[in-house]
Amino acid sequence: MSSLKENNEPDVFVVADNILSPLGKTTAQNFSKLKQQVSAVKQYHHPNISAQPFYASLFGSDEGFLKIDPHRYTKFEQLLIASIADGLQDSGIMVSDKKTVLVISSTKGNISLLENEAMSEILKERIALPASAKLISDYFGFVNPPIIISNACISGVLAITIGMRLLRAGQFENAVIAGADVISKFIFSGFESFQALSPQICKPFDRLRDGLNLGEGAATIILSTNKKYSQHVKVKGGAVSNDANHISGPSRTGKELAGAIKQAMQDAAVTSTDIDFISAHGTATVYNDEMEANAFFLTDLQSTPVNSLKAYYGHTLGAAGLIESIISVQSMKENLVLPTLGFELKGVTQPLNVCNNLLQGDFKICLKTASGFGGCNGAVVFGKD
Amino acid sequence: MLEENYITASCTITEGMVRKNNVKVFENNDADPAAFLLSVYRYFQLNYPKYYKMDNLSKLGWLASEILLRDNFSKERYKPEEIGVILMNANSSLDNDLKYFETTKVIASPSLFVYTLPNIVIGEICIRNNFKGEQAFFVTEYFDAGFVEQYVSNLLNNNLIRACVCGWADVLEQEYKTVLFLVEKKKEKQSVLFSAEGMAHIFGKS
Numbered sequence: 001m002s003s004l005k006e007n008n009e010p011d012v013f014v015v016a017d018n019i020l021s022p023l024g025k026t027t028a029q030n031f032s033k034l035k036q037q038v039s040a041v042k043q044y045h046h047p048n049i050s051a052q053p054f055y056a057s058l059f060g061s062d063e064g065f066l067k068i069d070p071h072r073y074t075k076f077e078q079l080l081i082a083s084i085a086d087g088l089q090d091s092g093i094m095v096s097d098k099k100t101v102l103v104i105s106s107t108k109g110n111i112s113l114l115e116n117e118a119m120s121e122i123l124k125e126r127i128a129l130p131a132s133a134k135l136i137s138d139y140f141g142f143v144n145p146p147i148i149i150s151n152a153c154i155s156g157v158l159a160i161t162i163g164m165r166l167l168r169a170g171q172f173e174n175a176v177i178a179g180a181d182v183i184s185k186f187i188f189s190g191f192e193s194f195q196a197l198s199p200q201i202c203k204p205f206d207r208l209r210d211g212l213n214l215g216e217g218a219a220t221i222i223l224s225t226n227k228k229y230s231q232h233v234k235v236k237g238g239a240v241s242n243d244a245n246h247i248s249g250p251s252r253t254g255k256e257l258a259g260a261i262k263q264a265m266q267d268a269a270v271t272s273t274d275i276d277f278i279s280a281h282g283t284a285t286v287y288n289d290e291m292e293a294n295a296f297f298l299t300d301l302q303s304t305p306v307n308s309l310k311a312y313y314g315h316t317l318g319a320a321g322l323i324e325s326i327i328s329v330q331s332m333k334e335n336l337v338l339p340t341l342g343f344e345l346k347g348v349t350q351p352l353n354v355c356n357n358l359l360q361g362d363f364k365i366c367l368k369t370a371s372g373f374g375g376c377n378g379a380v381v382f383g384k385d
Numbered sequence: 386m387l388e389e390n391y392i393t394a395s396c397t398i399t400e401g402m403v404r405k406n407n408v409k410v411f412e413n414n415d416a417d418p419a420a421f422l423l424s425v426y427r428y429f430q431l432n433y434p435k436y437y438k439m440d441n442l443s444k445l446g447w448l449a450s451e452i453l454l455r456d457n458f459s460k461e462r463y464k465p466e467e468i469g470v471i472l473m474n475a476n477s478s479l480d481n482d483l484k485y486f487e488t489t490k491v492i493a494s495p496s497l498f499v500y501t502l503p504n505i506v507i508g509e510i511c512i513r514n515n516f517k518g519e520q521a522f523f524v525t526e527y528f529d530a531g532f533v534e535q536y537v538s539n540l541l542n543n544n545l546i547r548a549c550v551c552g553w554a555d556v557l558e559q560e561y562k563t564v565l566f567l568v569e570k571k572k573e574k575q576s577v578l579f580s581a582e583g584m585a586h587i588f589g590k591s
Contacts, residue, residue, distance in 0.1 A: 119483075128479065169539050186482070190501060243517070375508045
């Protein structure tokens with residue numbers, strides 16, 4: 001299909017990326033671990049997070065992310081800085097260029113500071129996301145004010161969609177999109193209170209799935225409309241929708257996620273038969289996975305290979321959409337679709353082609369989806385044609 | 386040629402006052418935000434049991450959306466997926482985060498935890514009105530009218546949506562302010578051109 005859009009908007013290319021997770025500090029390290037089906041999810045005894053042992057994917061407490069840190073950045077900020085630094089390395093993107101914008105995605109940022117520091121006005125300002133964004137922006141020397149997205153579990157997918165739109169509209173030429181979240185008692189206790197956590201490594205789309213694992217991570221994806229990157233994978237389209245149904249439970253029908261998928265495919269000028277594989281949200285909660293399977297059925301994607309990476313990384317919240325998008329882009333580059341770790345027997349009502357072996361093929365176009373609290377859904381299409 | 390977009394209504398709630406289209410419609414100098422917001426809810430004779438379980442950010446944004454959309458908005462003109470909600474604030478959900486965090490010292494409250502995300506107020510507005518279109522929650526130190534104009538105009542001009550509720554909703558302890566704009570492609574009696582200057586003018590009046 002022609003890549004020329006009717007309104008002559010420029011193509012948006014993926015210039016470079018980084019994944020910083022307990023599995024590795026670069027995209028290559030991460031993808032290599034995933035090919036070996038290594039999971040970062042394991043059992044922890046961290047009384048400062050939970051009195052009971054729990055499964056999650058966490059960085060080691062002694063892990064250093066920055067070689068030099070004179071500013072005493074928080075863990076959240078260190079993760080973003082380390083991820084952005086690796087993403088920028090050798091990318092050719094100038095952060096000090098007026099045509100470059102920084103986009104940051106996070107659900108809870110520095111919220112863990114509440115747990116260890118005395119309450120004060122200064123602390124409240126320190127927790128506010130713009131404070132972190134400014135420190136990160138200043139560290140690299142971005143000249144435009146950073147854009148911050150905090151839209152629950154679709155934050156990462158939404159940040160890519162927003163970056164794509166800003167670039168297409170010609171507001172900027174390059175977008176450095178980075179996301180991170182840190183797991184502490186605040187977040188853990190909330191998911192626990194919702195009885196949303198699995199007592200083992202999670203099982204996306206499986207008959208015996210019993211909840212999600214939480215995970216820590218950061219990721220960076222750098223986009224550009226500069227034609228010198230025209231051999232790179234493209235962000236072809238994106239869209240967002242709302243269920244208008246319930247603030248903490250997904251739509252029963254999946255109609256609204258289906259709507260976002262349709263709109264993203266239309267934006268990308270592709271149809272469901274063009275989609276070679278799907279990277280689902282696949283949190284392994286009963287309702288999310290059922291809703292997603294409904295949405296894929298409604299968009300005629302029920303036989304398209306679909307995977308979920310949640311059993312490798314846990315749910316990394318504001319980083320999830322970025323990490324999973326970057327793995328999908330890497331999958332297209334290596335022509336390998338990763339198996340859904342944790343999946344054995346289909347446990348959703350609609351037909352669904354859950355990928356549970358390393359799949360080789362010629363993969364040109366993929367779909368990434370996400371859904372979250374507040375009834376939000378996001379979908380983005382990547383392609384290498 | 387690009388079509389022009391118009392602010393067909395606006396609503397501001399801050400410092401004990403409610404303004405609709407720049408005209409004061411309610412005032413109550415009750416110091417406590419929750420008590421003040423409840424007085425707004427009662428004055429406008431709203432009947433929505435879900436209101437009582439919302440956090441202050443959702444109450445603030447939801448009340449402003451009710452007042453914004455009453456009288457002059459007929460959502461029948463649009464399909465649910467043609468209406469978007471794009472909001473921003475400075476403090477994310479910190480007001481409720483502090484309250485939720487207190488409960489974690491005894492028993493973590495799931496009903497407070499769900500409001501520890503700023504985009505929940507968008508969800509509440511969408512549920513009430515059956516809006517299913519584009520959405521985004523941005524966090525910025527100050528209301529960035531220029532960014533809102535560019536982002537929302539882009540959605541409207543590319544026909545991704547045909548109407549949008551957009552603006553600011555922020556609350557932290559005793560301080561609260563929301564200014565919401567209804568943006569449509571058609572001109573109404575009260576309309577002003579949708580522009581950063583137009584929004585900043587209304588935003589600054591309160």
